[in-house]
Amino acid sequence: xxxxxxxxxxxxxxxxxxxxxxxxxxxxxxxxxxxxxxxxxxxxxxxxxxxxxxxxxxxxxxxxxxxxxxxxxxxxxxxxxxxxxxxxxxxxxxxxxxxxxxxxxxxxxxxxxxxxxxxxxxxxxxxxxxxxxxxxxxxxxxxxxxxxxxxxxxxxxxxxxxxxxxxxxxxxxxxxxxxxxxxxxxxxxxxxxxxxxxxxxxxxxxxxxxxxxxxxxxxxxxxxxxxxxxxxxxxxxxxxxxxxxxxxxxxxxxxxxxxxxxxxxxxxxxxxxxxxxxxxxxxxxxxxxxxxxxxxxxxxxxxxxxxxxxxxxxxxxxxxxxxxxxx
Amino acid sequence: xxxxxxxxxxxxxxxxxxxxxxxxxxxxxxxxxxxxxxxxxxxxxxxxxxxxxxxxxxxxxxxxxxxxxxxxxxxxxxxxxxxxxxxxxxxxxxxxxxxxxxxxxxxxxxxxxxxxxxxxxxxxxxxxxxxxxxxxxxxxxxxxxxxxxxxxxxxxxxxxxxxxxxxxxxxxxxxxxxxxxxxxxxxxxxxxxxxxxxxxxxxxxxxxxxxxxxxxxxxxxxxxxxxxxxxxxxxxxxxxxxxxxxxxxxxxxxxxxxxxxxxxxxxxxxxxxxxxxxxxxxxxxxxxxxxxxxxxxxxxxxxxxxxxxxxxxxxxx
Numbered sequence: 001x002x003x004x005x006x007x008x009x010x011x012x013x014x015x016x017x018x019x020x021x022x023x024x025x026x027x028x029x030x031x032x033x034x035x036x037x038x039x040x041x042x043x044x045x046x047x048x049x050x051x052x053x054x055x056x057x058x059x060x061x062x063x064x065x066x067x068x069x070x071x072x073x074x075x076x077x078x079x080x081x082x083x084x085x086x087x088x089x090x091x092x093x094x095x096x097x098x099x100x101x102x103x104x105x106x107x108x109x110x111x112x113x114x115x116x117x118x119x120x121x122x123x124x125x126x127x128x129x130x131x132x133x134x135x136x137x138x139x140x141x142x143x144x145x146x147x148x149x150x151x152x153x154x155x156x157x158x159x160x161x162x163x164x165x166x167x168x169x170x171x172x173x174x175x176x177x178x179x180x181x182x183x184x185x186x187x188x189x190x191x192x193x194x195x196x197x198x199x200x201x202x203x204x205x206x207x208x209x210x211x212x213x214x215x216x217x218x219x220x221x222x223x224x225x226x227x228x229x230x231x232x233x234x235x236x237x238x239x240x241x242x243x244x245x246x247x248x249x250x251x252x253x254x255x256x257x258x259x260x261x262x263x264x265x266x267x268x269x270x271x272x273x274x275x276x277x278x279x280x281x282x283x284x285x286x287x288x289x290x291x292x293x294x295x296x297x298x299x300x301x302x303x304x305x306x307x308x309x310x311x312x313x314x315x316x317x318x319x320x321x322x323x324x325x326x327x
Numbered sequence: 328x329x330x331x332x333x334x335x336x337x338x339x340x341x342x343x344x345x346x347x348x349x350x351x352x353x354x355x356x357x358x359x360x361x362x363x364x365x366x367x368x369x370x371x372x373x374x375x376x377x378x379x380x381x382x383x384x385x386x387x388x389x390x391x392x393x394x395x396x397x398x399x400x401x402x403x404x405x406x407x408x409x410x411x412x413x414x415x416x417x418x419x420x421x422x423x424x425x426x427x428x429x430x431x432x433x434x435x436x437x438x439x440x441x442x443x444x445x446x447x448x449x450x451x452x453x454x455x456x457x458x459x460x461x462x463x464x465x466x467x468x469x470x471x472x473x474x475x476x477x478x479x480x481x482x483x484x485x486x487x488x489x490x491x492x493x494x495x496x497x498x499x500x501x502x503x504x505x506x507x508x509x510x511x512x513x514x515x516x517x518x519x520x521x522x523x524x525x526x527x528x529x530x531x532x533x534x535x536x537x538x539x540x541x542x543x544x545x546x547x548x549x550x551x552x553x554x555x556x557x558x559x560x561x562x563x564x565x566x567x568x569x570x571x572x573x574x575x576x577x578x579x580x581x582x583x584x585x586x587x588x589x590x591x592x593x594x595x596x597x598x599x600x601x602x603x604x605x606x607x608x609x610x611x612x613x614x615x616x617x618x619x620x621x622x623x624x625x626x627x628x629x630x631x632x633x634x635x636x637x638x639x640x641x642x643x644x
Contacts, residue, residue: 077449129632130586132393132449136573137629144621255457262450300565301465307458311440314454318444 023313024277027264031284038291045294052173056165058286059175060085060237061253062279065260066186067230069278072258072266073190074223075203076124076131078117081231082253083142088113088235090146093155093245096162105162109239110232114225116142121224125217143249150247158243165241175237182233183279190275199223200272252303259306260285263313339583339635343598350602354609361612368491372483372559374604375493376401376552378597380571381578382504383545385596388579389508390541391521391588392448396437397549397575399459401568404430404553406463409472409563419479427550433459434546438539456572460565467565475561483559493555500548505593513537521588577628578603583635603627 039046064081071078088109095105120138124131167174190196198219201209206216239245263284264277288309289302355362380397387394404426411422433455440451485492508514519527520534528534549568557563582599584591606627607620615623 123629123633127633128636129629133576133580133586133632134629136576137625140573140577140621140625140628144618144623144625147618148616148622252457255453258453259457298465298468300468301461303457304461304465307454307456307461310454310457314446314450315440315444318446 023264023317024274024280027277027280027284031280031287034284034287034291038287038294042294045291050290050294054286054290055179055283056173056175057241058282059173059179060165060234060241061256061260061285062179062282063182063230063237064234064253064257065264065278065282066182066275067227067234068257069261069264069266069273069275070186070190070199070223071131071227072261073203073273074199074220075206076220076223077258078120078131078135078224078227079254079258080120080135080138080142081227081257082251082255083139083146083249084113084116084228084231085235085238085253086247086249087142087146088232089239089245090150090155090247092236092239093158093247096158097155102159102161106164106236109235110229113228113232113235115228117228117231118221118225120228121221124224125220139254146247146249152246152248155245155247156243158240158245163240163243165237165239175241178233178237179279182230183275186275195219195222204272256282256285256306259310263309340592340595340598343581343583343595343602347598347602347605350605350609354605354612357609358612361609366608368489368494370604370608371494371497372491374600375491375497376556376559377571377574377578378497378600379500379548379552379555380545381575381596381600382500382593383541383548384575384579385504385582385584385591385593386508386517386541387448387545388576388584388586389517389521389588389591390538391524392441392538392542393452393576393586394434394437394448394542394545395452395572396433396455396459397545398568398571399456399463400430400433400546400549401553401556401571402565403433403459403463403466404550405557405563405567406467406472406565408554408557410466412475413472419476423554426554427547430550430553431543431547434543434549435539437546438542441542442535442538460569463565467563469565472563473561475558480558480561483555483557493559496551496555501593501597508593513540517541518589521585521590523589574603574624577624581628581631586632 035046044050064085068078068081091112092105092109095108096102116138120134123129123134165173165175169177190199198209198214201212201214202216202219209216209219238250260282261273261278262281264273264275264279264281266273266278285306288305289299292299292302292305351362360366380401384394384397407429408422408426411417411425412419415422417425437448437452437455440446440455441448444451482492487495508517516527516532516537519530519532520537524534553568556567578599579591579596580586580599581602582591582595582597584595603624606623610620610623
């Protein structure tokens with residue numbers, strides 16, 4: 001980078017839009033292209049049933065990725081979210097089967113999620129335990145605790161009103177509403193409210209944020225508490241989408257959620273990114289997974305494809321930063 | 328008490344050593360099967376793979392980095408070992424060598440992503456964790472390979488002078504690692520990079536080359552662990568080594584290596600490994616089921632860092 005002042009060019013409105021939302025636009029374009037190509041090869045890909053299963057069946061990943069995006073933007077990471085969702089889904093199912101009112105079965109997991117992650121955030125913020133270590137520890141506590149408490153049995157026989165994720169409004173499955181409404185609300189909140197902006201400030205430079213009168217510790221706890229809230233909602237959608245709940249940890253869920261956040265343009269170094277990107281990326285994954293099946297590619301390659309995608313995105317992000325083009 | 332004595336007593340390794348001895352005594356009273364030569368040697372056998380990877384991981388974490396992809400490298404090498412031998416018809420020793428080399432290449436790729444592109448190690452190896460496991464799954468198509476010749480099981484199930492073969496390998500590697508990290512110029516450079524990479528660069532150390540070497544070694548040793556693993560359990564599956572990184576990082580961090588880099592010893596890692604394995608085994612003998620022990624390990628990981636942070640705050644004033 002040079003210190004020579006360049007003549008200021010006024011960028012067109014499209015260029016400005018692209019600069020602010022470059023990654024989001026790229027992911028959106030990828031989704032559109034994917035739909036066009038796979039739809040041409042196999043029109044059944046665009047059928048109503050398949051679209052429903054793509055959007056509704058994966059909305060919980062997008063919801064969890066909202067919280068993860070906030071955590072990563074604030075400069076931390078959480079590898080325990082998959083186990084947390086497994087635990088919360090099991091709590092929801094167990095309460096519903098044990099005859100508690102349905103609203104209790106819906107509310108308690110969300111509250112437990114907030115409580116657990118608030119503790120986690122406090123450990124990280126005030127006891128200075130690096131987030132990777134604290135959440136690795138939490139991962140094994142939750143995972144081990146869940147399996148030894150339940151033995152991985154299947155929970156069945158929930159009352160009919162419990163299955164919130166199977167409800168439809170105007171023909172559109174309810175998880176889609178959760179995904180869209182929460183994404184828009186959080187995106188607006190993070191862009192326009194002072195507290196939302198403070199998450200970017202703390203993630204970009206915690207010491208500068210402190211010097212400007214923000215409290216990085218409190219922001220960290222808040223972010224993790226919100227992350228727990230979204231994990232709770234995600235667990236509800238996950239628990240109620242099928243008639244059974246397998247009381248184990250969904251394999252590699254944390255990785256999928258982190259990947260969605262990172263590919264959606266949340267910078268791994270903290271400080272930038274939006275939850276719109278993370279939600280789009282979660283949709284992109286779901287499309288890729290489904291497309292592989294419709295293109296007759298073995299599903300065993302899915303993880304390799306995802307791995308390549310993360311790697312390519314991360315390298316592109318670093319290259320963009322080096323050229324100093326990133327906002 | 329003189330300052331030197333106080334320093335020695337407050338060292339993480341000393342605290343950990345005392346903790347390990349107490350754990351061993353308590354466990355010995357809990358179950359009379361615990362403190363038998365058979366059981367201890369068997370525990371050593373189970374510990375060898377995690378232990379080997381933890382040796383390299385100590386170097387990685389001392390530089391301030393992390394390698395989350397080791398479990399996936401182990402899975403990938405295990406699958407390739409089977410493919411090289413059964414599908415391509417290579418002689419088994421050659422397949423073993425090639426497998427370990429692939430592990431090294433996987434580690435080198437990690438190192439290149441980290442040094443050439445400046446990607447934080449946590450994210451780089453998170454990406455390759457998915458990539459390498461994905462390759463293992465894609466290549467294997469969930470089929471396992473069995474039917475290895477008998478001599479191959481020597482490595483993972485055999486004994487030499489009454490001690491499991493992989494313990495000899497692990498012991499040898501541990502001594503080499505301890506000497507390199509504790510006594511060699513390369514070891515001093517490793518600490519320097521972890522304390523302050525920029526200062527190390529300006530002092531004329533070739534930071535990138537050291538990092539490349541360390542990440543490659545981490546991949547190589549994960550490959551070696553894969554071969555031992557396959558030999559121990561007599562089969563290859565693509566999900567081998569899932570979650571290995573958790574055990575390894577827990578052992579290393581438990582052993583007093585700072586996750587921020589610049590601090591840590593091989594002795595500490597060995598103590599951390601011992602404590603972790605003793606807890607797992609002791610709890611299992613005391614009737615806690617396998618998954619319950621994971622809870623304890625997670626709690627011990629957080630607890631140790633917590634206590635060590637509180638101590639350090641006191642020490643720093």
